[in-house]
Amino acid sequence: MKSNEIRQKYLDFFESKKHSIISSASIIPENDSTTLFTGSGMQPMVPYLLGEKHPLGTRVANSQKCFRTDDIKDIGDNRHTTFFEMLGNWSLGDYFKAEQIDWIFDFLIKELKFNPNKLYISVYRGNDNFNISKDSEAVELWQNKFKSVGVKAEAVDNAEINGMKNGRIFYYNEKENWWSRTGVPENMPNNELGGPDSEMFWDFGEHLGLHEKSEWKDKPCHPACDCGRFLEIGNNVFMQFIKTSNGFKELKNKNIDFGGGLERIVVAMTDNPDVFLCDLFTSARKEIERLSKTKYGQNENDTKSFRIIMDHIRAAVFLIGDGAHPSNKDQGYFTRRLIRRAVRSAYDLNINSNFTSDVAKIIIDEYSNHYSNLSDKEKVILDEMEKEESKFRKTLKEGLKQFKKRTDITGQEIFNLYQSYGFPIELSFEELDKEKIKYDKIKLKKEFEEYQKKHQELSRTASAGKFKGGLVDSEEKTTKLHTATHLLLAALREVLGDHVIQKGSNITAERLRFDFLHSEKMSSEEKSKVEDLVNEAINKNLEVLCEEMPLEEAKEKGAMGIFESKYGEKVNVYSIGPKDNKFSYEICRGPHVKNTSELGEFKIKKEQSSSSGVRRIKAILK
């Protein structure tokens, strides 16, 4: 069965269970500045999971385009991709656990003909600290399903320590089997939804020896082990709790959030753990084989180059299709990195003239049946590819020479490599690694940013005359309003309470617009208190600092922000105010001003309802 058929089968199956099939949201989130990309199927569904009425009813399903930036540099193994499609179905206060387990099991076993003996399940162990009991209900439901196909399904706890003991269903703690936007229960703010989840795994089998070859070889293998023997193919989230100041409360209207990776399901069906052998890549792979006169899978280095090219060009096609043209910043910078890294890998395969638009065309043809915007935008996508590749190819060879015969590197050189030779800093780091040159990543990154800023200021001065207060100026204004937005969130939490979290944000050069969780209209007293707090912070000339750290650490340190997934790696955390008495502390991608003194006077223009339980503020800087 082909991937395109499997996607359709899933949608048809859930349509037959009375779901409305919706199209994929854009990969670039609308009105949600907290995250650059849509990284899971549920992200665009959040307002409805929180109680807003969905125009199409209480049962919806789709296949969502997703992009995860975390591990661009790790692409090259057999199962990671930056772009993927997530098959999702949601119950918005409609059906719950029994139906979900019944249907998803039937879909895999009856529709896709999965061998039930190779399917494994995980469930939540429960935790007295949160007063949430172990999910024996899910266990029983799964056991009945397995029994119906003649498979014994013992439930086992502590497999991490004691091994699998012939179990089929495994209990794990909240790190594995709890899902909320904000991660584990203790990190969730009040009024946030979450719940236990139950994951499904495919077993590629002991015979491949993946565990013995992995870094976990001294520990027992079990479904949630990372060695690659088991592949997670889907996650059933039982969104049944809301966090309150008195602990977790059961929702009257419980939700289901299911998400499963299309390619992973395909790969499980073929019982071959290499995602890049999925049929969606076949034509692209053959074209790269033809151009490089190299066969896929012959040696480790070439295989890695193939995978990088296939993954990155496909992702770039989807990003450009949704409007992220290659550029120096935000989403466009990822598109640029993807294309340039693909071209760099093609160089290793001796592909020495433009090829990305050929491969892009193949990808468009492969996907445009389901994602028709790709064929609509074909010309733009191919043109952008061609332009970006030509630009980089001009300097690629000279650029590569810069990494040879050196023992160290300065921030200015790293900047020069981007400015003059087109090497994004991340790509330069990779080249340095290849040459075994030692360097201080954090220091170089900081220096790079300083040079970039200086350079931007210079070109700004140069172009100020040309653009008469145009783009550059408005960028400065939005940056100021962005910093003001952080101050606003901190002030709202101070005045209204810790339940206030960001629900959306939209900033233009003229004003900020900020949506946040709060159910009542704000009184004029509350509004002026918030204004005063923000203006006090501005007048204190507080320093704005940015620090990079792993997502887990940021959460532990209490940084605000929407933690879109548990797969996140390094994030930027912006703090405003002194270290020991921060006014604001948020995970964010910037940009921000350096000091609050740059902002001017903050004024709330409007406070109104945005949707149920969500208020909206419009504010300006005078």
Ligand code: SER
């Ligand atoms: N929200 C869950 C996930 O991203 C299931 O859709 O894994």
